Amino acid sequence: MEKFKVVGKPLPRLDAGEKASGEGKFSADIYLPGMLWGKILRSSHPHARVLHVDVNRARRLPGVKAVLTGKDVAHIRYAFVDTPRYPADQNPLAVTKARYIGDELAAVAAVDEATAEEALSLIRVDLEPLPAVFHPEKALLPDAPLVHELDYRGKTVWEEWGASGRGEFEPVRRGDNISARTSVSFGDVEKGLNQSHHVRQDRFETPATAHCALEPHVAVASFDLSGKLTIHLSSMGIFYKRFILAKVLGLSLGKVRIVKTYVGGAFGGKIDLFPYEILAGLLARQAGKPVRIELSREEVFATTRHRHPVMIDITTGVAKDGAILAQDIAFVVDNGAYRGSGPVVIFLGYTFHIPVYRVANIRYQGLAVYTNNPVKGPQRGHGAPQIRFAVDSQLCMIADELGLDPADLMLKNAREKGDVLYGTGDTLHSCGLKECIERAVAISNFKGKRKMPKSQGSKRTGLGISTCSMFSGAAYYPFASAAIVKMHDDGTATLFTGATEMGQGCDTTLAQVAAQVLGLKLEEIRLVSGDTELCPIDLGSFLSGGAMVSGKAVAAAAADARDQLIKAAAQLLEANPADLKLADKRVFVAGAPEKAVSYAQVIAASIQRRGGDSIVGKGSQKPVAEADYYPSLAKIKGRWTEAYGFAAQVAEVEVDLETAQVKVLKVVTVHDCGFPLNVQIVEGQIEGCISMGLGQVLSELVTLEHGTVYNPSFLEYHLPTSSDTPAMEIDLVHSLDPKGPFGAKEAGEGTVAGMLAAVANAIYDATGFRVKSLPVTPYLLSKGLGRKSPGISPNR
Numbered sequence: 001m002e003k004f005k006v007v008g009k010p011l012p013r014l015d016a017g018e019k020a021s022g023e024g025k026f027s028a029d030i031y032l033p034g035m036l037w038g039k040i041l042r043s044s045h046p047h048a049r050v051l052h053v054d055v056n057r058a059r060r061l062p063g064v065k066a067v068l069t070g071k072d073v074a075h076i077r078y079a080f081v082d083t084p085r086y087p088a089d090q091n092p093l094a095v096t097k098a099r100y101i102g103d104e105l106a107a108v109a110a111v112d113e114a115t116a117e118e119a120l121s122l123i124r125v126d127l128e129p130l131p132a133v134f135h136p137e138k139a140l141l142p143d144a145p146l147v148h149e150l151d152y153r154g155k156t157v158w159e160e161w162g163a164s165g166r167g168e169f170e171p172v173r174r175g176d177n178i179s180a181r182t183s184v185s186f187g188d189v190e191k192g193l194n195q196s197h198h199v200r201q202d203r204f205e206t207p208a209t210a211h212c213a214l215e216p217h218v219a220v221a222s223f224d225l226s227g228k229l230t231i232h233l234s235s236m237g238i239f240y241k242r243f244i245l246a247k248v249l250g251l252s253l254g255k256v257r258i259v260k261t262y263v264g265g266a267f268g269g270k271i272d273l274f275p276y277e278i279l280a281g282l283l284a285r286q287a288g289k290p291v292r293i294e295l296s297r298e299e300v301f302a303t304t305r306h307r308h309p310v311m312i313d314i315t316t317g318v319a320k321d322g323a324i325l326a327q328d329i330a331f332v333v334d335n336g337a338y339r340g341s342g343p344v345v346i347f348l349g350y351t352f353h354i355p356v357y358r359v360a361n362i363r364y365q366g367l368a369v370y371t372n373n374p375v376k377g378p379q380r381g382h383g384a385p386q387i388r389f390a391v392d393s394q395l396c397m398i399a400d401e402l403g404l405d406p407a408d409l410m411l412k413n414a415r416e417k418g419d420v421l422y423g424t425g426d427t428l429h430s431c432g433l434k435e436c437i438e439r440a441v442a443i444s445n446f447k448g449k450r451k452m453p454k455s456q457g458s459k460r461t462g463l464g465i466s467t468c469s470m471f472s473g474a475a476y477y478p479f480a481s482a483a484i485v486k487m488h489d490d491g492t493a494t495l496f497t498g499a500t501e502m503g504q505g506c507d508t509t510l511a512q513v514a515a516q517v518l519g520l521k522l523e524e525i526r527l528v529s530g531d532t533e534l535c536p537i538d539l540g541s542f543l544s545g546g547a548m549v550s551g552k553a554v555a556a557a558a559a560d561a562r563d564q565l566i567k568a569a570a571q572l573l574e575a576n577p578a579d580l581k582l583a584d585k586r587v588f589v590a591g592a593p594e595k596a597v598s599y600a601q602v603i604a605a606s607i608q609r610r611g612g613d614s615i616v617g618k619g620s621q622k623p624v625a626e627a628d629y630y631p632s633l634a635k636i637k638g639r640w641t642e643a644y645g646f647a648a649q650v651a652e653v654e655v656d657l658e659t660a661q662v663k664v665l666k667v668v669t670v671h672d673c674g675f676p677l678n679v680q681i682v683e684g685q686i687e688g689c690i691s692m693g694l695g696q697v698l699s700e701l702v703t704l705e706h707g708t709v710y711n712p713s714f715l716e717y718h719l720p721t722s723s724d725t726p727a728m729e730i731d732l733v734h735s736l737d738p739k740g741p742f743g744a745k746e747a748g749e750g751t752v753a754g755m756l757a758a759v760a761n762a763i764y765d766a767t768g769f770r771v772k773s774l775p776v777t778p779y780l781l782s783k784g785l786g787r788k789s790p791g792i793s794p795n796r
Contacts, residue, residue, distance in 0.1 A: 032290040080271075235500060305375060341376070432646055435672070499538045769785050
């Protein structure tokens with residue numbers, strides 16, 4: 001492998017000093033002159049008809065500068081996915097119905113927070129309660145209350161779109177609560193099951209979980225005299241947000257500027273465009289002053305987004321040697337009151353399954369269902385934790401029944417380099433999955449420890465294994481990432497990128513890529529990011545494409561600048577450009593390093609000889625060259641990504657049978673990320689995934705009763721703490737993907753998914769109790785072991 005001076009090194013993060021010193025600004029730190037405080041009035045009913053909203057008293061309150069109701073925004077419709085098949089289904093404020101507890105009814109802006117709160121109390125809303133539905137299976141019954149009757153045009157999607165001849169789409173009936181469907185079928189599932197030596201059928205369930213970012217949701221919006229909107233957001237994708245905001249506010253893209261401050265945690269929870277962000281802009285326009293809306297912790301828990309609860313019915317048939325012959329999977333999602341990313345997560349349930357194991361015959365049906373629960377959305381892995389929990393739990397059950405080692409069964413079915421995935425047509429140009437499994441087994445002594453005696457008084461130990469995969473950027477608006485590298489007179493450079501630094505270290509990683517290509521040190525690269533006014537487009541940091549797509553764009557921009565340097569230096573040195581090399585801000589002739597010129601000399605000469613034209617490099621990269629938009633979410637077809645990251649994880653647990661407490665002792669993770677552009681950052685991301693995965697499997701749960709969130713704070717919501725952190729051993733497989741910069745691909749999201757099944761399988765190895773629903777609380781474990789609960793409520 002080529003020796004690199006910058007990439008592949010555990011270099012310190014560029015933002016470390018600002019954040020550690022407190023100088024770094026977050027959205028909550030933004031205060032503008034004359035700024036108003038915005039507040040939102042919310043529904044206390046899960047389902048109700050809006051009869052009348054009276055805001056006259058609120059308007060007359062001294063200090064109130066703007067008031068909005070549903071009538072003011074009835075023309076605005078938006079959604080995470082807005083396609084002919086799945087048209088936008090949400091208004092910033094409820095117009096005819098409130099569909100969940102917390103649905104927005106009215107908004108105000110006032111001179112201070114207390115006045116805004118008082119204004120809300122003066123608004124009179126007449127609501128007619130309607131029957132509500134809170135479980136997707138009940139929502140699918142013929143007599144279930146309808147959360148949405150017709151789409152906003154008063155026509156079915158088929159009537160509005162299919163009749164126009166603009167596309168071939170199946171009719172979508174609005175007489176039910178089906179939010180979205182997706183399906184794929186390959187081979188002959190019935191024949192495969194009939195030919196199987198062993199068949200299992202199981203149901204697995206995963207709950208709603210919260211993102212729990214320390215920084216709350218904040219938007220600060222202002223308009224200038226030209227009618228241009230500038231809005232400060234804690235965002236994961238500034239160009240995606242700009243696109244939707246411009247659309248819903250009726251502005252051209254050039255009239256919207258998104259400024260991303262530092263992000264205090266996101267984990268998928270700051271992708272969507274939220275009502276409060278739209279309302280901040282609308283209130284600012286009405287008032288003629290900047291408006292700030294900051295959600296309370298309770299509002300964040302109840303009214304932003306949760307991970308989708310999923311019911312997964314899976315039937316798997318295997319040959320005598322464990323080869324998977326057929327799988328039939330139903331993936332049913334509680335969508336909540338609005339569609340959100342429902343069409344995407346049921347699509348991803350398949351796309352995060354099929355890169356891992358070869359399956360000869362498969363049928364997959366995904367269904368997203370409207371309920372009167374809070375809206376669901378992307379959370380780290382977005383579908384991967386749910387499907388990996390089900391598939392790898394069941395596969396270990398099958399291994400046990402066949403008398404096979406689960407790791408051997410996974411190796412038997414694991415994909416390899418060169419495989420083409422059913423449905424999407426993506427090719428695995430790199431795949432280190434088998435090596436990940438083998439290394440994880442060896443490092444953890446998986447086979448040896450599983451054979452050891454389990455008895456240690458009241459405590460039992462066990463080991464479990466799981467696998468996972470994650471794409472490396474996907475085709476989604478704005479469909480590409482771009483970068484610009486500007487060379488300065490002293491030979492240093494500034495990198496302009498629209499990529500979103502949200503704590504994962506992408507600013508540092510992308511600067512390392514530019515420095516490596518240009519032969520500079522990391523500290524010789526300045527970086528400008530997170531501003532739609534200054535930076536070129538970027539996919540955003542919610543598709544795991546930071547290294548693969550944004551990194552490739554940065555590498556291309558740096559290479560463009562490098563080639564210009566070499567071309568200009570060749571004239572000065574009277575040498576062939578092919579014979580020139582770069583290092584230490586010098587261009588020199590290979591084999592004759594004394595024959596050299598500095599970058600500063602080259603840049604000065606370039607400006608003199610090219611009429612003042614400085615050296616500026618440009619580069620861009622699409623996630624998939626032939627894709628203009630994401631593939632059909634309904635039929636799982638169309639290229640999706642250029643590369644997949646892989647991982648295998650082994651968890652070692654200790655179960656106390658008396659207290660029904662589970663303690664994770666150690667986690668071994670072996671990750672194929674192609675090539676780690678910054679080893680320290682990659683390992684940090686994996687450690688974060690392990691911690692989040694432990695919370696999802698052992699303690700985290702949004703407690704909902706009839707649509708009300710009963711644990712809307714960090715006090716009641718049980719996050720893992722530092723004392724719960726197990727020993728971690730991380731190893732990296734360098735598969736060197738040919739499509740990525742220096743061989744890099746996804747790192748930092750996929751490894752959350754493997755933790756669920758790894759821990760669940762370890763609990764089974766320790767106790768014989770098979771986990772099929774999460775989280776594995778002491779109450780659930782006691783009940784599963786057939787013992788009296790140790791005085792603990794079902795939600796703890």
